[in-house]
Amino acid sequence: MHEKMNLLKELQELDQEISSIEAAQQGYRDELETFKTEAARVQEMLDELNGELVFLQQDEAQLQQNLLKERDNIVRVEGRLPEIQTQKEYVAVLKEIDMAKKANNELEEQLQAKQQEISVLEQDQLEKEEELENIGGKANERSAELSELMGETDNALQKRRDARDSVAAELPPALLRKYQTLFKRRGGLALVLARNGACLGCNMKLPPQQFNSLLRVTEIQSCPHCNRLLYVEKQS
Numbered sequence: 001m002h003e004k005m006n007l008l009k010e011l012q013e014l015d016q017e018i019s020s021i022e023a024a025q026q027g028y029r030d031e032l033e034t035f036k037t038e039a040a041r042v043q044e045m046l047d048e049l050n051g052e053l054v055f056l057q058q059d060e061a062q063l064q065q066n067l068l069k070e071r072d073n074i075v076r077v078e079g080r081l082p083e084i085q086t087q088k089e090y091v092a093v094l095k096e097i098d099m100a101k102k103a104n105n106e107l108e109e110q111l112q113a114k115q116q117e118i119s120v121l122e123q124d125q126l127e128k129e130e131e132l133e134n135i136g137g138k139a140n141e142r143s144a145e146l147s148e149l150m151g152e153t154d155n156a157l158q159k160r161r162d163a164r165d166s167v168a169a170e171l172p173p174a175l176l177r178k179y180q181t182l183f184k185r186r187g188g189l190a191l192v193l194a195r196n197g198a199c200l201g202c203n204m205k206l207p208p209q210q211f212n213s214l215l216r217v218t219e220i221q222s223c224p225h226c227n228r229l230l231y232v233e234k235q236s
């Protein structure tokens, strides 16, 4: 009876250590995953920026082309000035030149605005590229540390799993099954201390008779409230 209880205590201690190592390892994996998610998020923004820039640069090229045409137009119309015969014709040509210059100015303004827009996006692009590089650098650095930690904890885990298996092999299969089910269902606490007439797993009072029989330790008992296996500390 004592023997079984001691084995169960040892088993639970090992299982709790195993759980906490496994949780730490999951934490390492999650941390690595976070870098990947973060990099993917920034990459997505970068792709979007690149796509937008392609459109803006097409617009810019179109505006440049229109501007060249408009400048040619001014030169062409101005070229007609020396051949002008009448005052009326002269006024008409001047008006035409004036309009062409206005159109030219408008195009220049549009081009400037477009170029401004492009330069803002290019700045964004630069920042995102830098951010991506930073994430990559940090990820490389940290993943070296994490894989080292993973290796160390793998060893610790294996040692405890081996120890756990040999302790488990000494317990009666039915008791082991009961313990394992409780360990899973009761948050890693299958075996608890009973003190002052109460179960310390759920803090409920135990029937007095049961508590007294626990003190005599005749068989392994379960808490009637949470079903955990109970043990008592020997009072001297």
Ligand SMILES: [Zn+2]
Residues within 6 Å of the ligand: 199, 200, 201, 202, 203, 204, 223, 224, 225, 226, 227, 228
């Ligand atoms: Zn209980």
